[in-house]
Amino acid sequence: MHSFTFSKEMISYLFDFGYGLIFLLWGIVLMVVTIPKEKGILSYIRARKVLGAALLTIALYAIIHFILRPILTDYIEFWLLATATLLHSWLAYSSFLFLLETPRYLIRHFLIDGLIPALFLLLAGFIGVFFPKTQETVSIIFGCIFALKSIRMISVCYREYKKCKNELDDYYDEEPDITWIRNLLIISLGMSIATLFAFYFKSIHLYYYLAIPVVYTYIALKIINFMPTKIENIRAKNLYLEAKEEEQRKEEEDTKALELQEKIGTRVDTWVVEKKYCRPELTIKDVALEMGTNHNYLSAYLNKSLNVNFQTWLNTLRIEESKTYLTSGEKMSIEEIGIRVGIPQSYNFSRWFRIVVGKTPLQYKKEHTK
Numbered sequence: 001m002h003s004f005t006f007s008k009e010m011i012s013y014l015f016d017f018g019y020g021l022i023f024l025l026w027g028i029v030l031m032v033v034t035i036p037k038e039k040g041i042l043s044y045i046r047a048r049k050v051l052g053a054a055l056l057t058i059a060l061y062a063i064i065h066f067i068l069r070p071i072l073t074d075y076i077e078f079w080l081l082a083t084a085t086l087l088h089s090w091l092a093y094s095s096f097l098f099l100l101e102t103p104r105y106l107i108r109h110f111l112i113d114g115l116i117p118a119l120f121l122l123l124a125g126f127i128g129v130f131f132p133k134t135q136e137t138v139s140i141i142f143g144c145i146f147a148l149k150s151i152r153m154i155s156v157c158y159r160e161y162k163k164c165k166n167e168l169d170d171y172y173d174e175e176p177d178i179t180w181i182r183n184l185l186i187i188s189l190g191m192s193i194a195t196l197f198a199f200y201f202k203s204i205h206l207y208y209y210l211a212i213p214v215v216y217t218y219i220a221l222k223i224i225n226f227m228p229t230k231i232e233n234i235r236a237k238n239l240y241l242e243a244k245e246e247e248q249r250k251e252e253e254d255t256k257a258l259e260l261q262e263k264i265g266t267r268v269d270t271w272v273v274e275k276k277y278c279r280p281e282l283t284i285k286d287v288a289l290e291m292g293t294n295h296n297y298l299s300a301y302l303n304k305s306l307n308v309n310f311q312t313w314l315n316t317l318r319i320e321e322s323k324t325y326l327t328s329g330e331k332m333s334i335e336e337i338g339i340r341v342g343i344p345q346s347y348n349f350s351r352w353f354r355i356v357v358g359k360t361p362l363q364y365k366k367e368h369t370k
Contacts (some may be wrong), residue, residue, distance in 0.1 A: 020062030090114030
């Protein structure tokens with residue numbers, strides 16, 4: 001009989017040790033394994049770290065249980081299990097919120113909302129330690145707190161899941177499949193119910209403990225495998241947003257160009273009709289001042305609306321004006337015509353004439369005089 005008891009104790013110790021080791025390794029893997037640096041993947045990284053912390057909570061429970069086994073009473077064991085499970089469930093559900101990219105204010109609220117009940121559970125346990133007659137009542141309170149907290153956690157997570165699913169339906173023609181997150185929530189709800197039963201029925205402890213590694217191995221693998229799909233979706237979304245930003249930028253530029261055209265175009269037309277360009281040494285600041293505008297606005301108008309810089313625009317007007325003198329039949333030299341249109345140096349006038357018209361002033365005069 002003594003031998004059987006010894007063997008059973010050994011199995012229990014080994015079970016705690018193996019349990020702690022498995023979840024310790026899983027937690028470390030999820031928290032420290034390298035994740036590609038990708039724009040927009042911060043929520044996924046947080047989800048993995050929080051789930052890793054949840055698994056480390058199970059490992060911590062197993063280690064404490066292993067160390068304190070010789071002095072554990074049924075009440076203390078129950079208290080330890082309830083507190084560790086609530087902490088673990090809180091972190092596990094929080095990881096779903098990160099996966100769903102829930103707004104930060106809600107996540108922060110959710111974390112505080114989970115930490116307070118866990119601390120209350122931890123402190124309330126001392127009541128049963130110091131007042132043994134209250135242990136049964138306190139144990140029922142533990143179960144009620146855990147049940148209420150689990151219901152709230154699953155309702156918040158499922159509401160955020162539905163919101164995320166609706167947004168994806170509106171955003172994509174063929175939206176990414178996130179139904180596996182809903183399945184994980186259903187599994188987690190089932191585990192919460194099983195946990196509640198395990199608090200009060202020791203006969204199912206072994207089956208419950210065996211189910212936990214299987215369930216959380218599945219959850220961890222799903223989250224790890226989610227990364228490539230997540231990155232692909234993020235890249236597609238970033239490309240879409242960049243295209244939208246570019247489209248918006250072009251619309252803003254077109255709007256500004258239209259505003260410039262409406263604001264400055266009339267003034268430019270009036271200034272050209274009055275032939276104020278036939279004066280030498282005009283600068284863009286001089287012209288803008290005469291038009292009653294800023295030289296930056298004038299430059300932007302010429303660039304956007306006329307697709308030309310100031311100097312080219314000014315000298316093109318002068319060259320066009322010079323054509324009337326070249327073909328008028330009056331005997332004027334090239335230098336004199338250049339002076340009349342605002343380009344006094346004959347070589348400079350000839351150079352600009354060739355740039356604008358494609359031939360020399362004399363060639364143009366001979367062709368049009370005939």
